[in-house]
Amino acid sequence: MQDLIVQRPEGLYCPPGDFYIDPWRPVDRAVITHAHADHARMGHGHYLAATPAEGVLRSRLGQDITLQSLAYGQQVVHNGVSLSLHPAGHVLGSAQVRLEHGGQTWVASGDYKVAPDATCTPFEPVRCDVFITESTFGLPIYRWRPDAELFAEINSWWAGNVALGRASVLMCYSFGKAQRILSGVDPSIAPIIVHGAVQTLNTAYRAAGVDLPATLTVDEVSDPADFKRALVLCPPSAAGGPWAKRFGDFSDAFASGWMQLRGARRRGGYDKGFVLSDHADWPGLMGAIGATGAQRVIVTHGSVPVLVRYLSEQGLQAEAFHTEYGDDPVEEQVQPAPGPPDAAGQGAP
Numbered sequence: 001m002q003d004l005i006v007q008r009p010e011g012l013y014c015p016p017g018d019f020y021i022d023p024w025r026p027v028d029r030a031v032i033t034h035a036h037a038d039h040a041r042m043g044h045g046h047y048l049a050a051t052p053a054e055g056v057l058r059s060r061l062g063q064d065i066t067l068q069s070l071a072y073g074q075q076v077v078h079n080g081v082s083l084s085l086h087p088a089g090h091v092l093g094s095a096q097v098r099l100e101h102g103g104q105t106w107v108a109s110g111d112y113k114v115a116p117d118a119t120c121t122p123f124e125p126v127r128c129d130v131f132i133t134e135s136t137f138g139l140p141i142y143r144w145r146p147d148a149e150l151f152a153e154i155n156s157w158w159a160g161n162v163a164l165g166r167a168s169v170l171m172c173y174s175f176g177k178a179q180r181i182l183s184g185v186d187p188s189i190a191p192i193i194v195h196g197a198v199q200t201l202n203t204a205y206r207a208a209g210v211d212l213p214a215t216l217t218v219d220e221v222s223d224p225a226d227f228k229r230a231l232v233l234c235p236p237s238a239a240g241g242p243w244a245k246r247f248g249d250f251s252d253a254f255a256s257g258w259m260q261l262r263g264a265r266r267r268g269g270y271d272k273g274f275v276l277s278d279h280a281d282w283p284g285l286m287g288a289i290g291a292t293g294a295q296r297v298i299v300t301h302g303s304v305p306v307l308v309r310y311l312s313e314q315g316l317q318a319e320a321f322h323t324e325y326g327d328d329p330v331e332e333q334v335q336p337a338p339g340p341p342d343a344a345g346q347g348a349p
Contacts, residue, residue, distance in 0.1 A: 001102065001103075001104065002015060002016070002102070003015075003130075004016065004017075004081070004099050004101055004102075004104055004106040004130070005021065005099070005106055005108060005130075005132065005298075007321055007322065007323075008020075009025060010023045010024070010025035010026075010027050011023030011024050011025060011027070011323070011324075012108065012132075012321065012323070014081060014099060016079060016080060016081050016101050016102070017078050017079045017080075017081035017083070017099070017101070018078075018079055019031055019048075019078065021033065021097050021108050021110075022039040022040070022108075022110060022325070023041070023044065024038075024041060024323075024324040024325075026041075026043035026044055026045075027044055027045070028044070028045040028046065029044070029045065029046045029048070030044040030045075030046065030047055030048070031048045031049070031083070031097055032047055032048065032049040032053070032057065033049075033088065033094060033095050033096070033097060033108070033109075033110025033111070034049075034053060034088065034090055034091055034093060034094035034095065034110055034111060035049075035053055035056040035057045035060050035061075035091070035092075035093065035175065036091065036111070036175065036176070037060070038324070038325045038326050039110060039111070039325060040057060040060065040061060041061075042061050042062070044065075045066065046066045046068065047061075047065055047066060047067045047068070048067075048068045048069075048070065048083075049067065049068075049069060049070075049085075049093065049095065050069065050070060050071075050072060050085045050087075050093045050094070050095040051069040051070060051071050051072075051093075052072075052092055052093040052120075052121065052208055053069070053092065053093020053094070053095070054067060054069050054093070055092075055093075055204040055205075055207050055208050056091075056092055056093060056175065056201065056204045056205075056208075057093070059200060059201070059203075059204045060175075070084070070085050072085055072086055072087055072095070072121065072124075073085075073086065080101060081099055081100070081101040082099070082100040082101065083097065083098065083099055083100075084097075084098045085097060085098070086098055086107075086124045086126050087120070087121035087122060087123055087124045088109060088110055088111065088112040088113075088123055089112055089113045089114060089115075089117060089120060089121065089122050089123030089124075090110065090111045090112050090113050090120070090176070090278050090279070091111075091119075091120055091175060091176030091179075091278055092119060092120045092176070092179070092204075092205055092208060092210065093120070093208075094110060094111065094112070094120060095110065096108065096109045096110060096112065096124075096126055097110070098126050098128065104129050104130070105127070105128040105129050105130075106128055106129065106130045106131075106132070107126045107128040107130070107131050107132065107292060107294075108132040109131065109132060109133050109134065109288070110134070111134050111136070111278070111279055111325075112133075112134065112279070112280055112288065113277070113278050113279055113280050113284065114280050114284040114287060114288055115144055115147065115280075115281075115284065116147060117180055117183075117278075118180075118183040118184070118210075118211075119176075119179045119180050119183050119205060119210050119212075120176075120210075123288065125288060125291035125292060126292060127292060127293050128292050128293070128294050129294060129295070129296065130294055130296045130297070130298065131289060131292040131294035131296075131297050131298070132297075132298045132299075132300060132321065133285065133288070133289055133297060133298070133299055133300070133307075134279065134280075134299075134300055134301055134302055134325075135285065135299050135300065135301065135302030135303045135304055135306075135307040136257075136277075136279040136280075136301065136302040136303075137257050137277060137279050137280065137281050137282065137285070137302065137303070138282065138285055138299070138302045138303035138304070138306060138307040139282060139303050139306060140282045141260070141261075141282070142257060142260060142281045142282050143260075143281050143282060143283060144257070144275065144276075144277065144281045144284075145275065147184055150184075150274060150275065150276060151184035151185060151186075153274065154170070154181070154184070154185055154253075154274055155185055155186045155189060157251070157253065157272055158185070158189055158190070158231050159189050161229070161250075161251045162189060162190050162229045165228050165229065166228065166229075166248075166249060166250055166251050167227060167228055167229065167230050167231075167232055167247040167248065167250035167251070168230070168231045168232065168250065168251055168253070169232040169234065169239050169244060169247060169250045169251065169252045169253070170231060170232065170233055170234075170252075170253045170254075170255060170274070171234060171235065171236045171239050171252065171253065171254045171255070171270075172233060172234075172235070172254070172255040172256075172276075173235065173278075174195065174197040174198045174200075174201055174235055175201045176278045177255055177256075177276065177278060178194065178198045178201065178202075178233045179201065179202065179205050179210065179212060180276070180278065181233060181255060181276070182202070182212045182213055182215065182233070183210075183211070183212060185213070185231060187213035187214065189231070190226070190229040190230055190231065191216060191221070191226045191229070191230045191231075192213060192214065192215045192216065192230060192231045192232075192233070193215070193216050193217070193218060193221060193226070193227075193230040193231070193232045193233075194215045194216070194217065194232070194233045194234065195217075195232075195233065195234035195235060195238045195243070196217055197234075197235060197238075198215070198233050198234065198235075199215060199217050202215055215233075216230075218243070218246060227246055227247050227248065228247070228248060230247075232244075232247060232250070236254070239252060251271045251272070252270050252271050252272075253270055253271055253272035253273065253274060254268055254270045254272075254273050254274070255274045255276040256273075256274075256275075256276065256277065257275060257276070257277025257279060257281070259273030259274060259275045259276075260275045285307070289311070294316075295316060295317060296316070296317040296318075296319075297311050297316050297317070297318050297319075298318075298319055298320065298321050299311070299318065299319070299320050299321070300320070300321045300322075300323045300325060301323055301325040301326060304320045305320075308320055
C-alpha cells in the first residue's frame with residue numbers, strides 16, 4: 001500500500017494528491033501547518049492553511065500570496081485525497097493536516113502543544129493510522145508547570161523590578177510566545193512596551209479576535225519614566241543592541257522551554273529564566289500520540305532517536321523523517337547540545 005506522505009528534496013510530499021506539507025523548497029502547491037519561518041516559506045505557487053492563520057501568513061510572506069484558507073474541520077478533496085485541517089494548539093492558526101485516501105488516514109501534526117493557551121484554538125486529537133509527530137522536547141525531563149504558576153512568577157519578577165525602578169526586559173520569540181505571555185501577565189502592574197516585530201504580530205492577533213492587553217512601541221511612549229518600569233517584550237537580538245539602551249540598567253529574562261535546564265540559563269547570563277514553550281512536553285507528546293490510536297508513528301525534528309526508540313519499545317511501528325524543520329529561531333540560541341540517552345533510554349541533553 002502506497003504511503004500518503006513521503007520525503008522528497010522539496011519537503012514532505014503526498015503522491016496521490018500531488019502537493020506538499022510545509023515544504024522547504026519552492027513548490028506549486030503547499031499546505032502550511034503554521035506561519036513560523038521553518039514551516040512557512042516564500043516562493044510557493046499556491047498556499048493552503050487554516051483560516052485563523054491568514055493574517056499572520058500574509059504579514060510574514062506578503063499580502064499578495066495566493067492563499068486558500070480552510071476552517072478547522074472543513075474538508076476538501078484534491079486529486080481524490082480528502083484533506084482537512086485540525087487545531088494544533090501551537091500558535092494562532094496552527095493546524096494538523098489530516099489526509100484520507102485508499103482506506104488510509106494519515107495526520108501530519110506540524111508543531112503542536114496540548115497545554116492551554118488563550119491565544120489559539122486548543123489542540124484536537126485526530127484518530128488516524130499513521131501520525132507524524134514533532135519531538136522538539138522529546139525527552140522525559142521536559143515537563144511544563146501550570147501556566148498560572150508561571151505567569152504569577154513573571155508578574156512577581158516584573159513588580160519587583162518596578163519597585164526598584166528597573167525595566168523588565170523579557171526576551172522571547174515575536175510570534176506566538178510573545179502573545180501568549182501578553183495573554184497571561186497582569187497589565188495593571190505598569191505599561192507594556194514591545195519591539196516593532198512583536199507589535200506587527202500583535203496587530204495580526206487582534207485582527208483575528210485574540211484579546212491582548214494594550215502594548216506600546218518605544219516611539220509611542222509619552223512618559224520617559226515608563227522606560228524604567230515597563231515590561232518589555234523583544235527578540236534577543238534587540239535586547240543586546242542599541243534599541244535596548246533607552247531602558248537603562250534593566251533586569252533581563254528569557255522565556256523558553258530550554259530554560260528548564262539550569263545550564264542553558266547560566267550560559268545565557270540571564271537574571272531569570274522562565275520555562276515557557278509553544279511545543280508539547282514529554283507527557284504532552286505521549287498523550288497526543290496515544291490519543292490518535294496510530295500504530296505507526298513517524299518522528300521529525302527534535303529528540304528523534306530517543307523518541308523513535310521509546311515508541312518502538314511500547315510496541316508501535318516507529319520511524320523518522322529527516323526534515324529541515326528546526327526549533328523556533330530564538331530558542332535555538334539557548335538550546336543545549338544533545339547528549340546520548342542514558343542506560344534507561346531517558347535521554348540526557
